[in-house]
Amino acid sequence: MRVPRAEREQQMLAAAEAVFAERGFRAASMEEIAARVGVTKPMLYEYFGSKDGLLVACIARASAELFARTGRAHADARDPEHRVRDGVRVFFDFIAGHGAAWSVLRSESALGTGPAADAVERLRRQQSDQLAAVLREHPPLAGRPPTSLAAYAAVVVGACERLAARQGTARALSPAEATDVVMETVWTGLGSA
């Protein structure tokens, strides 16, 4: 059956996300992704250019989703502390709900260096910048130079990621617990920095 491009692309992204999550990026074959959509390989190349391109597109989609959610959380919260807390909470909820998408997002280093890796790094920056902007509103940090804020944001993001990566390995923390741990360790420090 013939299907318009926009729709096909979404099907492909969904299938790719699933297969990448099941088999891991390396073991996933373009053949299987195509088959799952009911199409053949060259279509994937027509629309996404390469296997890396497909991965990047998956990451971009998941990342946009996460970005939108944290953005909404920030907008709804009433002060910087709650903005950070709620944003972190949304992150852990997102992981809990979309384990597959997340494991794809984390495949960053599967693409070594190159344009694809750069694209991922840009998305990552977007997320960090969003957080840095929130931190700037926090009185104790108000006067800090952007570089400094970016570094603090990086610390928070790193803490979240590493904690999230532990899910499935060690005894998992609930989203609520994980959020508490991050805020306990990091927020107090940011206040007195």
Next chain:
Amino acid sequence: MRVPRAEREQQMLAAAEAVFAERGFRAASMEEIAARVGVTKPMLYEYFGSKDGLLVACIARASAELFARTGRAHADARDPEHRVRDGVRVFFDFIAGHGAAWSVLRSESALGTGPAADAVERLRRQQSDQLAAVLREHPPLAGRPPTSLAAYAAVVVGACERLAARQGTARALSPAEATDVVMETVWTGLGSA
């Protein structure tokens, strides 16, 4: 020229580390690594079993090196705060000096799931446990359950990693600056947790 196994293995690990760092794990070819050592492919398979095996061996070596250094730093420092600070500092110095080794170490997710990934995860845990042990000696955290200490350790490790990953992307922080940022944000929080 014929060379004994132990020595050859070291040559191979050095070459692999370099090629993985230059090209990225996926783009690196066993052929090139072998050629750089002055040997042919089957030797690599004889000694390391597979491409993943070779990566794991590289990671194990770099990881052992880092582990030894942080261990030494912990032993030399006089109280928990300095143990953590010096350990973090050693980490950033390690990155600054061994960029190649680090980029290999970070390839964790290049190997999806499977026994190889498990091996890497064990090494990672080793590092986290070392830090958790130091944290246990910090009075405010003395009574905490191991799970909790492990989570705090994960936060610190994540913060360090993410900050390290920014080197080369944004304006880089010096090891000293990076250490200060981590301690400022995280240590204060750990004291009052």
Next chain:
DNA sequence: CACCGTACCTTACCGGGAGTAAGTTCGAGT
């Protein structure tokens, strides 16, 4: 010294998956 076993090393191959060239069919717009 001559022999032999072992460890180091090679050549020559296979299979599979990424990526592509060229051609086919459906369907929307005039």
Next chain:
DNA sequence: ACTCGAACTTACTCCCGGTAAGGTACGGTG
């Protein structure tokens, strides 16, 4: 109804991880 482009396929190539089978130097033993 005819065209023209977008959606789609078949049928390849090439590269690379991995392997089978065999060759060659070197230490030990009679």
